[in-house]
Amino acid sequence: xxxxxxxxxxxxxxxxxxxxxxxxxxxxxxxxxxxxxxxxxxxxxxxxxxxxxxxxxxxxxxxxxxxxxxxxxxxxxxxxxxxxxxxxxxxxxxxxxxxxxxxxxxxxxxxxxxxxxxxxxxxxxxxxxxxxxxxxxxxxxxxxxxxxxxxxxxxxxxxxxxxxxxxxxxxxxxxxxxxxxxxxxxxxxxxxxxxxxxxxxxxxxxxxxxxxxxxxxxxxxxxxxxxxxxxxxxxxxxxxxxxxxxxxxxxxxxxxxxxxxxxxxxxxxxxxxxxxxxxxxxxxxxxxxxxxxxxxxxxxxxxxxxxxxxxxxxxxxxxxxxxxxxxxxxx
Numbered sequence: 172x173x174x175x176x177x178x179x180x181x182x183x184x185x186x187x188x189x190x191x192x193x194x195x196x197x198x199x200x201x202x203x204x205x206x207x208x209x210x211x212x213x214x215x216x217x218x219x220x221x222x223x224x225x226x227x228x229x230x231x232x233x234x235x236x237x238x239x240x241x242x243x244x245x246x247x248x249x250x251x252x253x254x255x256x257x258x259x260x261x262x263x264x265x266x267x268x269x270x271x272x273x274x275x276x277x278x279x280x281x282x283x284x285x286x287x288x289x290x291x292x293x294x295x296x297x298x299x300x301x302x303x304x305x306x307x308x309x310x311x312x313x314x315x316x317x318x319x320x321x322x323x324x325x326x327x328x329x330x331x332x333x334x335x336x337x338x339x340x341x342x343x344x345x346x347x348x349x350x351x352x353x354x355x356x357x358x359x360x361x362x363x364x365x366x367x368x369x370x371x372x373x374x375x376x377x378x379x380x381x382x383x384x385x386x387x388x389x390x391x392x393x394x395x396x397x398x399x400x401x402x403x404x405x406x407x408x409x410x411x412x413x414x415x416x417x418x419x420x421x422x423x424x425x426x427x428x429x430x431x432x433x434x435x436x437x438x439x440x441x442x443x444x445x446x447x448x449x450x451x452x453x454x455x456x457x458x459x460x461x462x463x464x465x466x467x468x469x470x471x472x473x474x475x476x477x478x479x480x481x482x483x484x485x486x487x488x489x490x491x492x493x494x495x496x497x498x499x500x501x502x
Contacts, residue, residue: 212463453478
């Protein structure tokens with residue numbers, strides 16, 4: 172199974188799209204004139220839908236969400252108007268870092284909201300919205316994490332899984348990163364990825380520590396990237412890790428299909444780390460921040476933010492990436 176020769180690039184298995192960045196600031200639209208990054212994606216079998224974080228000014232640094240779509244996964248056409256604007260009280264300081272999941276027949280977006288102005292160093296929460304088919308309407312379902320958790324990087328599994336809360340039944344599962352859950356009481360020294368389980372999407376009832384920083388390139392903290400992708404090998408989880416010198420890289424692990432609390436394997440090397448100018452220099456230097464993942468006919472399209480400034484793409488054959496993770500497994 173794992174005897175094939177695979178191409179390993181300078182800093183991982185993923186190949187950057189030669190025409191990166193795929194989305195850059197649009198000076199003709201005030202709300203996205205300074206930065207566009209950290210894009211969520213969802214492939215419907217015909218089109219890749221994208222929601223991206225946009226900045227129009229630096230004084231207040233209020234994030235909004237734009238929409239773009241692509242027939243081939245490479246070239247995106249965006250709408251001129253704002254897709255998702257901060258209009259509620261809990262959104263007034265910005266809507267950040269969306270992640271898209273389709274569960275049964277409904278599409279959902281999780282997104283970060285700030286408790287106060289970004290320059291004040293606010294605690295963060297994650298909110299949830301349901302999205303209609305043409306991404307023109309967002310039904311807000313409220314905040315789904317508590318403020319004291321300082322919780323972001325919340326992603327939903329795309330289907331219900333066997334439940335610990337309800338024997339014989341199934342529950343919703345999520346990954347999240349409560350930054351305040353650090354110390355002896357939580358069993359971790361740095362912000363880590365937790366597995367959430369609940370009977371409904373708007374709350375999390377059960378929390379299990381899933382992954383904590385283990386390697387030098389992720390020593391400061393880790394957090395979920397795109398929602399887990401179902402494969403025959405298990406749930407593919409792409410996440411970001413931050414080194415002590417604040418370099419953001421992408422990592423990968425595989426979880427058991429029926430028991431996501433069980434890690435099947437975890438790559439001890441980053442699969443992508445900043446090396447290009449658009450990743451090393453921007454509003455925040457040295458950042459590869461994965462937030463979207465699509466499987467298009469066996470090829471993985473990983474969408475990520477570069478240096479908090481632009482949207483980028485890297486690709487790999489699914490089987491090659493899985494092989495790479497198993498070959499560099501360390502759990």
